[in-house]
Each structure stands twice: as structure tokens, then as C-alpha cells.
Amino acid sequence: MLRGRKILLGISGSIAAYKSVFLVRLLVIAGAEVKVIMSPSAKDFVSPFTLATLSKNKVLSALADEDTWANHVMLGRWADVMVIAPLSCNTLAKMANGLCDNLLLAAYLSATCPVVAVPAMDEDMWLHSSTVKNIKTIEGFGNSVISVRKGELASGLYGEGRMAEPHDIVTFVEERFFRSEVLKGKHALVTAGPTYEAIDPVRFIGNHSSGKMGIAIAEALYSLGANVRLVCGPVNKLPRFKDIGVTSVTSAEEMYNACLSHFVDADIAVMAAAVADYTPVHVSPGKIKKNNDSIQLELTKTKDILRSLGEIKNERQFLVGFALETENENENAIKKLSEKNADLIVLNSLKDEAAGFGKDTNKVTIFDRDRNAYSFEAKSKTLVATDIVDLIIKKLNEKR
Template sequence: MLLKGKKIVLGVTGSIAAYKSALIVRALIKEGAEVKVIMTAAAKDFISPLTLSTLSKHPVLIDIFREDTWSNHVMLGRWADIMLVAPLSCNTLAKMTAGLCDNLLLAVYLSATCPVMLAPAMDEDMWKHPSTHRNLQTLAADGNIIVPVTNGELASGLFGEGRMAEPETIISSLVQQFKSAGRLSGKKALVTAGPTYEHIDPVRFIGNHSSGKMGVAIARELLQCGAAVTLVLGPVPGTFVLDGLNVINVQTAEEMYNACHSVFEETDITVMAAAVADYTPVAVAPEKIKKKEESWQVALQKTPDILKSLGQKKTGRQVLAGFALETTNERENALAKLQQKNADIIVLNSLRDSGAGFGKDTNKVTVFDRNGGEKHFDLKSKAAVAKDIVDYIIEYIHV
């Protein structure tokens, strides 16, 4: 049994595809999983809770409060090894993206500390609407696993995209997810993400537009593959918390350098995804510099080269990956960086590629390694790109 002992929360939303949830539950039970089903109120119009409770051998949960009982959404979110929402309606998709919490399914989703897999289902026109794709990109960037829709007959009678993946495809995706989860068990990883801010005075700094999304996505993927992950995170908007992740917050290139060197010796995999400033002011003014002169010059000096310094220290058991963000001669510059920094892997992305670069939820990369390997990846969500990069690293070290 491929899913023996796995604990799965299945969320069912209001879609004609909800009839397939019975087949999903039956298949999960057959593969040895324990399943608890949560339905939205709208889902009851498409499939009976009695059917799903009979198949799952657990009461179906719908309401947070019912008479004198309370469904503990926090414990449900922590109980599961994975949460699967199939079908995911357009309405629930939008609510998840906005962080709304007006039913039990959404409360469990927001409380879940496990991976979340989403299988959308909707009519073709709804599927192709720009807001739907924005919402899916946002959820993918948050680390959710999206099961692609298929072409086929839809509830409207039309044929096209938007049909939920078949139950066997969804089960296969779950099995692959659990197989991936242990591939880096026992390994320690270090990831850097975000920009650095090099201070000029108490209110001004030299920085860049990095959002940290790519590095955070890589840290999340490494964690889901079983590694113990330390994320050295530059100043990015908001806060980032993920259960089991050790986060070291830094501001400057020097602070990032020190943080990386403090843990590097113990790491097996290091991915340097941060956009570190190349130069920093020679002196930082203790007070805000007033606008007096017609021109103003700031003396700069090089920041420490973190990737190169780690390349000089790494041993044969360690894998070191860096990023090359280029605008011209991309391939040549990336390969030169691979050699000059003594890295094992370089991930190239170009600002000339539409949809790639700072602040975006998508990216397009080419990966090179010191053994002559080269692989191009199409434009994808940064979560999907992170999986490609981590898969490449795992293949490189033959885990």
C-alpha cells in the first residue's frame, strides 16, 4: 500500500466534480491512508456527507460550531501529513488567495503546517480568466502544490480546459509528494534570500528590488524534501514563518556573510539565492545627511564575496549552488561565475526574459553544473522553479 499510515485531510468544495471525491477517498483508503473529510456548505449540494463519511470511516466535518461541539481547526491542520482540496472551486480559490476564513475548510487551510495540494475544477471561461491565474500563481508562490487541470467535457456541456484531474492522477501526485518528502532526510541545507541594505545614514541605504520569493521557495522545497534548513533572509516586506525552518534575519552583506559562515561547515547543500549588494559605503553617517550641496558623492568599497568565500571553504561532501542574474552575455557570464566562485551549480536567470526577475511570482531559469550539465526550464511559478532546482541538486548529488 503506497500511502500506508499517511494522514490526509480532504477538502471538498462546491463543484460538479465533487462526485469524484468519493472515488478519491476510496482510493486513499485502499492505499492505506487515514482520511478525514471537510466539506463546504455548497459541496453538500453535489455529494452527500453520508457517502464520504461511510467511505472514510470518519464523520464528515462541515461546521466549526455545531450544537455543543467544536471542530478544532488548528489540531486538524497539525494532524495531517498533507491537505488535499479536490475539487477546488473558483470561489474557494479566491478565498484562499485573500486569506479569508469564513468556513471550516478555510480555517484548517490557514492552520495547516503540512503541505497543501490543490486540484482546481471549473468551467473553461472561469479557468481562463486572468484573476483565476493570478490567484493560482499566488497560491503556488505560497508553496501550495497545484495539480494541473485537464481538457475534457465540462459541466456546461462544452469541451475544454478546467476539468479536474482524474482521481488516479491525483493519487499519483500524492504518492510522488510523499516520495519526495524523504529524499533529503538527514541533510542540512543553507539558503540565502532577499536583498541586502548597505546603510548610508540612518534613513538611506543602497539596495535592490529583490523580494526574496525565489530563495524562500527553495528553502520551503528543501524543507519539504526532508532537509533541516537554515534560511538567511535579507530585509523583505512582511514576515516569513514556516514550521521547522530556522530563519536568521540580516540587513547588510557583512551580516549575511557572518551568518552564512557560522553554519556553512555543517551544511550539505547551500543555495545562495540572495541579491547581495556588490558595494557598501566606506563610512556610515551617524545622523541624517541634509540636502545642502548641488552634488553629493558617496565613497564605496566592495562587499565580501559570500559565494566565492564559501567556494574556497567547501569540501567534497558539500554542494554549493549560486545564482547569476544577467542582462547581457548571460550564458558566458553564468559559466564564468561557476568557475570563478568554485561553485557546483549556477542558476541563470535573465532580466530580459518576460515574467522573470525581481518581485515577480514567476521565473525562467537555466541550470549549469561543473560536470558540464545544462538544463533549460520554461517560465513557471517560483514554487515550481524551486522544485526544478532542488530536483536538479538531488540528481547532481545522486541522493
């Protein structure tokens, strides 16, 4: 969402300025162009050289540098969004009262773009009635405020006042200002992660799926405006966008029931979860004791979620499945596409070093109903998700 966007980052004097280094890095990685303005006191906390290196732009601080004028008016018009992080108590008070004694404040007062303020200060300062009033004042001016977090403070105390984490700031900016409307009004259902099939209250049959691919697809659909419901098996990390609805499940049966429940409203369904093919027939009510040298488990097939959805989908619904193959990969993927009445099948191969469970990268080939193959190079799962969603949109447009 941030690719090609212009972000003006203002840094005021606060110990939390060290977080701005990470914020610049995340913005640049996301594809944004970043320019940094520092208040004079901010340079006591973080190096302009570090910020210039990471942003790939000269860091500005003074209204004039020798015989060169820092054009604060153009800076405020250049940016798509201005983020002030950290926002100190002092700079907050100046913003609330329209003071303009440095370049950061001059750029703020000249900004024609949205402004996001990210305060950082000690708890007593944060709770002071003047600070509360100043926050309400700048919000009244139309600025967005990402409130402080609770935690350990520079004073050594524990309480409210910590600056929001850089990844939360990036997510806020993406959601608030740069979410596309390409899929606005569309409802999407996505599955992710493994399922765990209980043997007893302690043990289960599972797999190594991390859920990263499915979660990346859910985020890609959401970033394009879709209303997303994620049905997710046991994973360590959930989507970073809070408005993505999450239904957490454990077993294949639970995932099956959740998918059938949500599929009714779905325009797009992407079944990326690694669902167990078999589950124990009998689940021991107590922990199985290690009394014997071996144990026998009787397994039965789980319900086929993709096939079930393919049987009930209507003309407006677009269904995408995943196939993880180790041999006769293309043939097996195309067969699965046909047998399960999917519109696309995404082929993963365990033979490729860039693909597989738990990795941050993936390499896929996608087949459509006409057996056309779309092959992609190895890349991050975030970019793979973008490729998948772009193809879904292309196929949806072809159906119109």
C-alpha cells in the same frame, strides 16, 4: 507535494463553508485530485455546483441518488487524506459519538486514511465543555485537528472560533502527510532576498529582490525532507512551512556572518540572495539633511559570500550560486562557477520578460562543473525551484 494525491473533502453546515471553495481551488492548483462530500445542511451555505466545477468531480451528499448508491466505503478507501472543513459543532458531536446519519459521517467512519478536522463555530460553542471533550475524543481516535483561529465571527463577536485559512490547511496536510524523505538527514542552507546597505538611519542602498526564488528553493528542499536554514534579507513574505529555520538579516555583512556560521553543518548550500556588491564606507549617525544640490558616497566592496563558501567547502558539501547577467551571459556565468568553486550556477537574465526581480515566474539556465547547460522554459518560481532541487539531487547521486 500534493501532485497526484487524493483528497476527500467533507463540508458540514457552517458559514465558514465559503472558505471550502478556496480550499478546493488551492488543492487542485497543487495537483491533487479532490472529491467533495457535503452534509445536507452544508448546501445551505455553499453551492454544490461551484464545488463540482472547481473540483472537476461530482459533489456527493446523499447516500443514494435515484437508483445510484454513493459507496461511502470506497470513498474512505480511495482517499490518501480526508479533510473535514469546516467541521461544525453538530458534526463534531456526531463524530465523537460514532453517529452515522449522512454520507459525510458514513465516509468518515469508513475512512482507512488519515482524517484532518478543521472546526468552525462561535466562541461560546468552541469553549463549551462538551466541545472541548469532543475535540479530545476525536483526537483520541487518531484524527488530526487544526484548531480554530481568533477573529471576527459570524455572530458579530470577536473571539476564537474562526476556521483556519485554506492556505494554512494545505500547508498542514503537506507537512503532516506528504513530506518526502529523499533528503532526510540532509542540512541545507539557502539565502534569499536583498540586502540593505545603510547610508544613514533612514536611507539605504538596496535592490528590487523579493526573495521569492530563494524562499521557493527553501520550501522545495524542505518538502523533500531536508532540514533547512534560510538566511533572509528584508522581504515581505516568509516560508509557509514553520519548521524552516529563518535567520533574518539586513546588510551584506550580516548575511556573510550568518552564512559562515551555518555553512559548517550544511550538506547543500544555495546562494540565491541578491547581495549588494558595494556598501557605504561611512554611515552617518544622523539623517543627512538636504542642504546641498548633490551628495557624494564612497563605496567599498562587500565580502563575497559565494567565493568564501567555495574556498572552505569540503567534499561532502554541494554549493550552488546564482548569476544575474545582462551581457555575455553564458560566459560570465561559467566564469563565476569556476572562480567561486561552485558545483552549479543558476543563470538569470534580465533580458527575459519572464525573469527578474519581484516576478512570480523565472526562466533559468543551469551550468555544472563540466560546463553542461540545462535550460528550462519560463515557469513559476515554485516549479523553477523544483527543477533546481531535482538537478542538485541528480548531481549528489552522481558523486556517490
